[in-house]
Amino acid sequence: MSGDPAAAGALVLAGVSIASRDGRNLVDRLDLTVLPGMVATVMGPSGIGKSTLLAYVAGFIDRRAFAAEGQVMIGHERIDAQPAEARHVGILFQDPVLFPHLSVAGNLLFGLPRGRWRSRAERRGKVSEALEQAGLAGFEDRDPATLSGGQKARVSLLRTLLAEPRALLLDEPFGKLDAALRADIRAFVFAHARERGLPALLVTHDAEDAEAAGGPVVALAGPGVRLPSG
Amino acid sequence: MLLRLAPAATLAVLAGPVVLGLAFTLLPAFGFLPALGGATFSLDGWRMLFAAPGFASALALTFGTGLATTLLALILAAGLCAAAAHRPGMARLRRLIMPLLASPPSGVALGFAFLAMPSGWLVRLLSPWATGWQVPPAEPVTVGDPLGASLVAALLLKEVPYLALMLFAASATVPVERLTAAARALGRGQATAWATVVFPQLYRQVRLPVFAVLAFSMSVVDVAIIVGPGNPPPLAVLATRWFKGYDLALYYPAAAAATLQFLLVVLAILLWLACERPIAALHRRWLARGSRSRAPGAAAEVAGALAGLLIVLGLLSLLAMLVWSFAGSWRFPAALPDHWQLALWRDEAGGAAALAGTSAGIGLAAVAIALVLTLACLENEQRHGLHPGVAVLWLIYLPLIVPQIAFLFGVQVLLIHAGLDGTPAAVVWAHLVFVLPFVFLSLADAYRALDPRYAMTAAAMGAGRWRVFLVVKLPLLARPILVAAAVGFAVSIAQYLPTLFAGAGRVATLTTEAVTLSSGGDRRILGLVAVLQTALPLAAYGLALAVPFLVFRRFRGMA
Numbered sequence: 001m002s003g004d005p006a007a008a009g010a011l012v013l014a015g016v017s018i019a020s021r022d023g024r025n026l027v028d029r030l031d032l033t034v035l036p037g038m039v040a041t042v043m044g045p046s047g048i049g050k051s052t053l054l055a056y057v058a059g060f061i062d063r064r065a066f067a068a069e070g071q072v073m074i075g076h077e078r079i080d081a082q083p084a085e086a087r088h089v090g091i092l093f094q095d096p097v098l099f100p101h102l103s104v105a106g107n108l109l110f111g112l113p114r115g116r117w118r119s120r121a122e123r124r125g126k127v128s129e130a131l132e133q134a135g136l137a138g139f140e141d142r143d144p145a146t147l148s149g150g151q152k153a154r155v156s157l158l159r160t161l162l163a164e165p166r167a168l169l170l171d172e173p174f175g176k177l178d179a180a181l182r183a184d185i186r187a188f189v190f191a192h193a194r195e196r197g198l199p200a201l202l203v204t205h206d207a208e209d210a211e212a213a214g215g216p217v218v219a220l221a222g223p224g225v226r227l228p229s230g
Numbered sequence: 231m232l233l234r235l236a237p238a239a240t241l242a243v244l245a246g247p248v249v250l251g252l253a254f255t256l257l258p259a260f261g262f263l264p265a266l267g268g269a270t271f272s273l274d275g276w277r278m279l280f281a282a283p284g285f286a287s288a289l290a291l292t293f294g295t296g297l298a299t300t301l302l303a304l305i306l307a308a309g310l311c312a313a314a315a316h317r318p319g320m321a322r323l324r325r326l327i328m329p330l331l332a333s334p335p336s337g338v339a340l341g342f343a344f345l346a347m348p349s350g351w352l353v354r355l356l357s358p359w360a361t362g363w364q365v366p367p368a369e370p371v372t373v374g375d376p377l378g379a380s381l382v383a384a385l386l387l388k389e390v391p392y393l394a395l396m397l398f399a400a401s402a403t404v405p406v407e408r409l410t411a412a413a414r415a416l417g418r419g420q421a422t423a424w425a426t427v428v429f430p431q432l433y434r435q436v437r438l439p440v441f442a443v444l445a446f447s448m449s450v451v452d453v454a455i456i457v458g459p460g461n462p463p464p465l466a467v468l469a470t471r472w473f474k475g476y477d478l479a480l481y482y483p484a485a486a487a488a489t490l491q492f493l494l495v496v497l498a499i500l501l502w503l504a505c506e507r508p509i510a511a512l513h514r515r516w517l518a519r520g521s522r523s524r525a526p527g528a529a530a531e532v533a534g535a536l537a538g539l540l541i542v543l544g545l546l547s548l549l550a551m552l553v554w555s556f557a558g559s560w561r562f563p564a565a566l567p568d569h570w571q572l573a574l575w576r577d578e579a580g581g582a583a584a585l586a587g588t589s590a591g592i593g594l595a596a597v598a599i600a601l602v603l604t605l606a607c608l609e610n611e612q613r614h615g616l617h618p619g620v621a622v623l624w625l626i627y628l629p630l631i632v633p634q635i636a637f638l639f640g641v642q643v644l645l646i647h648a649g650l651d652g653t654p655a656a657v658v659w660a661h662l663v664f665v666l667p668f669v670f671l672s673l674a675d676a677y678r679a680l681d682p683r684y685a686m687t688a689a690a691m692g693a694g695r696w697r698v699f700l701v702v703k704l705p706l707l708a709r710p711i712l713v714a715a716a717v718g719f720a721v722s723i724a725q726y727l728p729t730l731f732a733g734a735g736r737v738a739t740l741t742t743e744a745v746t747l748s749s750g751g752d753r754r755i756l757g758l759v760a761v762l763q764t765a766l767p768l769a770a771y772g773l774a775l776a777v778p779f780l781v782f783r784r785f786r787g788m789a
Contacts, residue, residue, distance in 0.1 A: 090690055099684065100787025
């Protein structure tokens with residue numbers, strides 16, 4: 001990687017501070033650059049404000065509960081003032097959050113940009129291709145409630161990626177998976193992020209996740225304290 | 231942008247008619263009614279009211295039946311919930327109270343009247359083998375008794391299921407099982423544990439519904455016309471008679487009576503609040519003493535059994551009207567008709583269909599507007615991260631706590647001024663005032679409880695707010711939205727006074743017809759009307775449950 005990291009579509013946080021309205025400093029002037037294809041990790045125990053940081057980046061922060069400021073950029077574009085739907089920042093939660101009223105294909109079609117694939121056949125084709133590559137060929141018409149935990153996690157990632165995000169936010173997405181599945185899904189998610197050259201920001205309280213991510217690690221240690229490391 | 235106006239529009243729909251209506255009821259009470267030439271301050275209306283024969287009894291009746299109904303309804307509903315908390319059989323009762331929740335109070339009252347009257351079903355079931363009666367006894371007077379006992383009983387058939395439903399809903403927010411387990415570990419019986427530990431926490435949450443029951447029981451008109459004492463009647467019936475009469479001079483005492491009705495309800499609520507504190511203090515002292523008395527448990531058991539009996543009576547009331555609508559000749563003391571017939575349903579089909587059509591049309595229109603306003607308010611709330619407080623809840627309950635009679639006359643005065651009285655739009659609007667609170671209250675919790683991550687995930691994939699609303703939230707909330715619509719529809723079907731006043735007596739619905747026929751009409755036609763009164767809301771509930779089930783039957787996660 002050479003030259004201006006921003007030009008290559010890095011996710012850049014500059015001077016991001018978040019405080020809860022009851023006066024606790026959760027994040028204090030955080031600077032972080034996540035290069036495309038890299039997975040950066042924010043670590044810390046639960047309740048420390050990790051998810052709140054992701055909510056700020058994605059555009060969901062509850063302004064009545066938190067005061068937040070600082071720049072968020074993708075490449076040279078500043079996105080922190082844009083509404084969530086205009087940011088094109090994909091997010092994965094601890095649960096797969098598949099829409100229970102849509103089939104697997106319906107879920108995947110939801111985020112597929114309309115401008116790029118217009119015809120129904122083309123859109124279905126794109127979905128089938130993605131399922132096949134993920135080892136889920138023929139799953140189009142399945143009810144998401146009937147999938148196994150691992151299958152749900154895969155569909156959830158596919159759905160996010162098909163929406164063509166410019167960055168990926170991972171809110172402890174492996175936290176509820178059992179140990180065997182965990183390594184598997186983690187590798188699946190990281191591989192896809194790298195393959196597509198997406199900057200990814202992972203929050204977790206699990207050191208193993210951070211190690212597997214292989215990128216820079218920021219530890220949020222507690223109110224008002226920040227320990228850069230890694 | 232339009233969404234931001236939703237709370238204001240909703241408030242205008244709810245509070246506007248109540249506040250303006252109260253004002254324009256208050257003015258004629260003090261002599262101001264320009265339309266009739268009343269332009270000077272006068273206390274004549276009040277004088278006429280106080281001098282009316284039986285005024286004092288009417289006052290006592292209003293207070294007595296209202297407070298008795300509310301207190302008994304709360305005790306019986308609590309007993310029902312206490313029993314349901316540890317007996318699976320009683321928990322099944324929740325499904326059985328559905329028809330009672332759906333039917334209009336007037337329909338239930340008509341059925342109850344037939345059950346309880348001297349020539350009614352209960353006496354027939356016991357005659358002649360147990361009572362020896364070959365003809366209906368003249369004494370005692372059971373329906374329309376001067377003390378209003380039958381009025382209280384008929385109201386309980388509706389109010390116990392309602393309060394039980396509210397208590398069931400509140401139970402979901404309290405760790406009932408852990409609390410009773412803890413209390414049981416300290417040596418209390420199951421029912422005692424519920425009554426002394428769980429109920430006080432639930433009570434706080436059902437306080438507004440209790441006030442709604444209190445206001446409704448004190449000021450109900452249709453049920454009181456059907457089973458209440460006639461001479462003197464409760465105050466609200468007296469006021470309605472005067473308003474409906476052709477003697478315009480009686481408008482002034484009627485307005486005074488309606489105003490007094492409002493004051494009585496306020497007074498009763500204050501009285502109730504004043505009693506809460508000492509009772510709570512006694513309860514705390516009792517708990518602190520560590521008493522292991524079994525009395526609260528025993529009382530809860532008795533209340534639960536009585537409530538069960540009441541529900542059976544209520545269901546029998548509904549059944550009675552169905553039987554009557556198919557009855558040919560039915561002599562006393564036969565327990566069932568001697569002949570059955572379908573002729574009535576055939577002959578009356580046209581008229582009944584017209585009444586049902588009008589009722590359903592008004593109901594659907596009111597529900598549609600109520601749903602749009604409710605969804606707009608809730609969506610606006612989520613987009614701007616608002617957390618409405620207790621004051622908003624009181625405002626929503628306002629039309630349910632201010633007696634109908636106290637503001638509907640004023641509303642009619644305004645409608646006449648605007649040249650809108652008697653129009654379908656006016657009737658729909660008057661219904662909306664009562665439909666909207668119920669639709670809002672039954673949908674709000676589900677809407678607020680929807681996992682926000684669905685909307686976040688959708689937005690992160692580039693879906694705008696309207697697409698998230700239409701493609702994600704609406705389908706996921708299809709069931710609670712349709713159930714709220716069914717609740718609103720049932721409320722609309724039940725409305726008597728709003729139809730009467732806003733419709734200027736020219737709009738006939740199933741409920742207005744049922745009340746009109748109740749005095750001396752053909753019992754079989756009455757049965758038919760009452761059956762339709764219950765059938766329409768029940769069909770709405772059925773659709774509300776069936777449609778999402780069919781549409782989403784492929785998806786287990788939607789079950």
